[in-house]
Amino acid sequence: MKLLHFLIFMVVFVCSSFAQNKTKRSLIPTDVYKIKTIADPQVSPDGKWVAYVLSAVDTGKDKRNSDIWMISWDGKENLQMTNTEDGESSPRWSPDGKYLSFLASRNADKHSQIWLMDRRGGEAKKLTDIKGNVGEYAWSPDGKKIAMSILDQDFTDTSKTKTRLPYVMDRYHFKQDRDGWIENRFNHLYVFDMETKKMDTLTKGNFNETAPQWSPNGKQLAFVSNRSIDPDRNDNEDICLINAEKNAAIKKLTDWPGADKNPKWSPDGETIAYTSTSSNLNFTMYGQNGISLVTPATGVIRSLAGTVDRNVSDLQWTKDGKNIICLITDDRKQYVGNVSLATNVLSTVVGDERSFSDIQINSYGNTVAAILSEPQLPGELYVIENKQLRRLTHVQDSVTNQIEFSKAEGFTSVSKDGAKISGILYRPVNAVAGKRLPTIIFIHGGPVGQDDYGFDLSRQMLAAAGYAVAAVNYRGSNGRGIEFTKAIYADWGNKEVLDILGAADYLVKMGIADENNMGIGGWSYGGILTNYTIASTTRFKAAASGAGSSLQLSMYGVDQYVSQYETELGAPWKNPKKWMDLSYPFFNADKIKTPTLFMASEKDFNVPSAGSEQMYQALKSLGIPAQLIIYPGQFHGITKPSYQVDRYERYLKWFGGYLK
Numbered sequence: 001m002k003l004l005h006f007l008i009f010m011v012v013f014v015c016s017s018f019a020q021n022k023t024k025r026s027l028i029p030t031d032v033y034k035i036k037t038i039a040d041p042q043v044s045p046d047g048k049w050v051a052y053v054l055s056a057v058d059t060g061k062d063k064r065n066s067d068i069w070m071i072s073w074d075g076k077e078n079l080q081m082t083n084t085e086d087g088e089s090s091p092r093w094s095p096d097g098k099y100l101s102f103l104a105s106r107n108a109d110k111h112s113q114i115w116l117m118d119r120r121g122g123e124a125k126k127l128t129d130i131k132g133n134v135g136e137y138a139w140s141p142d143g144k145k146i147a148m149s150i151l152d153q154d155f156t157d158t159s160k161t162k163t164r165l166p167y168v169m170d171r172y173h174f175k176q177d178r179d180g181w182i183e184n185r186f187n188h189l190y191v192f193d194m195e196t197k198k199m200d201t202l203t204k205g206n207f208n209e210t211a212p213q214w215s216p217n218g219k220q221l222a223f224v225s226n227r228s229i230d231p232d233r234n235d236n237e238d239i240c241l242i243n244a245e246k247n248a249a250i251k252k253l254t255d256w257p258g259a260d261k262n263p264k265w266s267p268d269g270e271t272i273a274y275t276s277t278s279s280n281l282n283f284t285m286y287g288q289n290g291i292s293l294v295t296p297a298t299g300v301i302r303s304l305a306g307t308v309d310r311n312v313s314d315l316q317w318t319k320d321g322k323n324i325i326c327l328i329t330d331d332r333k334q335y336v337g338n339v340s341l342a343t344n345v346l347s348t349v350v351g352d353e354r355s356f357s358d359i360q361i362n363s364y365g366n367t368v369a370a371i372l373s374e375p376q377l378p379g380e381l382y383v384i385e386n387k388q389l390r391r392l393t394h395v396q397d398s399v400t401n402q403i404e405f406s407k408a409e410g411f412t413s414v415s416k417d418g419a420k421i422s423g424i425l426y427r428p429v430n431a432v433a434g435k436r437l438p439t440i441i442f443i444h445g446g447p448v449g450q451d452d453y454g455f456d457l458s459r460q461m462l463a464a465a466g467y468a469v470a471a472v473n474y475r476g477s478n479g480r481g482i483e484f485t486k487a488i489y490a491d492w493g494n495k496e497v498l499d500i501l502g503a504a505d506y507l508v509k510m511g512i513a514d515e516n517n518m519g520i521g522g523w524s525y526g527g528i529l530t531n532y533t534i535a536s537t538t539r540f541k542a543a544a545s546g547a548g549s550s551l552q553l554s555m556y557g558v559d560q561y562v563s564q565y566e567t568e569l570g571a572p573w574k575n576p577k578k579w580m581d582l583s584y585p586f587f588n589a590d591k592i593k594t595p596t597l598f599m600a601s602e603k604d605f606n607v608p609s610a611g612s613e614q615m616y617q618a619l620k621s622l623g624i625p626a627q628l629i630i631y632p633g634q635f636h637g638i639t640k641p642s643y644q645v646d647r648y649e650r651y652l653k654w655f656g657g658y659l660k
Helices: 002-023 029-033 457-464 482-488 495-509 525-534 562-568 576-581 610-622 641-658
Strands: 037-043 049-058 063-072 078-080 088-093 099-104 113-118 133-139 145-151 187-193 199-201 209-214 220-225 238-243 250-252 260-265 272-277 289-294 301-304 311-317 323-330 333-340 345-350 355-362 367-374 377-385 388-391 408-414 420-426 437-443 468-473 513-523 542-546 596-601 626-631
Touching (some): 037 088, 323 355, 420 457, 420 495, 457 641, 495 525, 513 525, 525 542, 610 626
Parallel strands (some): 596 626
Antiparallel strands (some): 037 049, 145 187, 238 250, 311 323, 333 345, 377 388
């Protein structure tokens, strides 16, 4: 009888599991509306709660709306703290743990203000009424003050007229994506008194001061600033120190020509850990962050784990001050590491084929909260205890229970010059083993960045439409060390194209790709590299170039990268041949035979739409099938949900028209 019951149970279990799998469907573009985003976890002072920001699409308003939530450390209670149409961000606990503060622009507020809410619930109260824009803020250790970095008020708009006065620029760096035209406004430090509601100005002048961090005794603030003669002409940043009082002098703690950022005080207040770029060039594009320590009392600086040839971020001191928990960007992964100050050795806390972000340490037990995403799982909040993972949130369950995502397979290809290149392959869920597939190489931007084992909506979307999709970490990507990153310095569109073609050859050789049905695409440097590739070969039958450029000479003074250009390439009038050589996709447009979809954002100051417009016009003049899409009001990254859906739909339609 027991055997019979067991057999019946197994039949029911198998059938139930089969039914559940059968009910899952493929990903489609409108699923953009369903996927939520979780960010900025903050552990409460008593270690019992984690506050976080949850963003979801408001389809009626066609935008993402963010709210503050908090979840208990054991995961048993999950409470929504705010629920408005305005959106809230940057939750921060008061030192006694009784209150949650956050940033929001509510009612008639033009700029974000700090709001305060009792953690037990109730209506939030507006704490500040600031004319400028609050960027970052931090509670003092005794909870009596709040330090803020505030952007100078824009005085060019007046109530007398609805016509904005002309933008007046006299700075070397005069434009920036999302910020727009940059006039003489800067971020400065202020201290707000919780009792008197008065605010003291700590810094003034033509410098930016950001990332304020209180010393444990509450007497000083560490912050980041570029104090060079003309900060616009370089990417230098240094760790600075100031007493938290009016008219205090600024003390510069570091003097590395590169970028020193992200200061974090040790628990005893004797040391500041920070990230320091490995590049001392005027710009840090090809740099890589390491860990450094400075002792404010003596000015002594030392490198920590200096032999680790990987990018380091998200520094967190353990409660005893003996270790630093951090994120390490490694080959196709981003893992949680631990650096011992005693041994100066890096060890892995937890890694594997996944990607971590936004780590926050819980000083009770030195446990860690972090956001984790995997190839088949958009970001969720996890706890790391004794090197083991425990999931806290389930905000993506409605998506993962409905949709079957593609698995990610790592691969290594060899380029024509012998370089070994790491890639990730996504096959359609229902792919037939041994059957060649139409294949799209979809390229990441940066160029300094990497495709990792985190959730990737773009490649999942293309794989769901029946394509094998390859992500290729070409030379210039990070995760493989500084020399790998710097390999394309002043030599764009050369080694990267070799790496793209080497990956394509590998996929064909392994019986994965149908050589006669291959496409290519990408956004930002991925769009630029798409242009370089289709000007170098006709093997791709369709291309989608987003936010790209080709006539690089025409980008000088039009985008936001003048400092990089002059350092890396030289001024155009001094080195015109270099600029012309790097513009080869435009000057070889007559060799392009690939039908190409060009996309751009109307307000993009990162890679302005002119780059796409020029290539579109060239192909139209040459009679090559091309289409140009301009997204109204968008910056370099498209944020309007309906436009995100539109972009995916256009990808599928374009590639579907040329790949079989």
